[in-house]
Amino acid sequence: MPVLFLNLGPSAAILNNKKNIILVALIVSVLLMGAKFVAYLITASNFVLTDAAESIVNVVASAFAFYSIYLTSLPRDSNHPYGHGKVEFFSAFIEGALISVAGIGILIKxxxxxFYPNAIHELLTGAIIIGITGVVNGGLGYFMISKGKELRSLTLEADGKHLITDMVTSVGLVIGLTLIHFTGLLWLDSALSIGVGMYIVFNGYQLIRRSVGGLMDEADFEVVNNVIEILDKQRKPEWIDIHNLRAQKYGAELHIDCHLTLPNYFDLIRVHDEVKQVDELINKEARIKTEFFIHTDPCLPYCCHYCSMPDCPIRTEEKRIDIPWTMVNLTRNKKHFEQDV
Structure with a gap:
């Protein structure tokens, strides 16, 4: 007996919060990009130029992130029955790709x-400007990562990590410009740029890897394990077993389908109530909005040896073992057996 519970997508308050955070990030990125180009005009440093060029990526990425949050806010329709949440993975992919391109550009330049150094000047002034932009980017980046985890938004996390990457670049710039000023070694400008460029490419790769995993419905084991732990700790005797559990993430939402074994003498109203309790438990405890599709199965005689249902009128043998609910046991497409202990 399949039973379907639908949750109506992200709340307006959460979506507005996301939009406001991304909009602030976009405005800040535009202002900091202007400051970095001013620093380049003052210093004529290639290192500063690469950082300023990367800021263009910040602006483009934040603009696309803002658009992706807008798409996420759209209601479900016939073409998108699970909503538009997966656009966040696409947004993170674009951002990761842009970060990687910026890093490769820095490495090449x-x-x-x-081999072909150029004259640079006013290095301390440039270092001060870049240092200020780094502090702003770092503070905003850590804030966005924190809010992204709180709101379960990959877009906010990706944009925050991008800003943290930009902060690291700025730190390298300040160190490099200061060392060059006091030592006169022009090659330090390029050498430090190469180190920072490699770091940027690595961060871009991590974002791309994570976004592709989401687009390919790769399991988020951290989230799924959390759901399974909650079910195991708060399982009821009526919930004889859960199996064939599968989960997909659509942006900030989690979609789970599974089979729930219940006593075969329950009527339809009791079955509905038990399924509803599973749905409400996860949505309350798992800290992620979850849509459940639960198929209910009747218990069979071979379930008795691990069933905890008291006063069961159809029991064929006493309970002998406790079978823990683990990732392995709950994701298999069959009821539990004695070897599942």
């Missing part, structure tokens, strides 16, 4: 500059 820095390598060239080792």
């Amino acid at each position: 820095s390598t060239y500059s080792i």
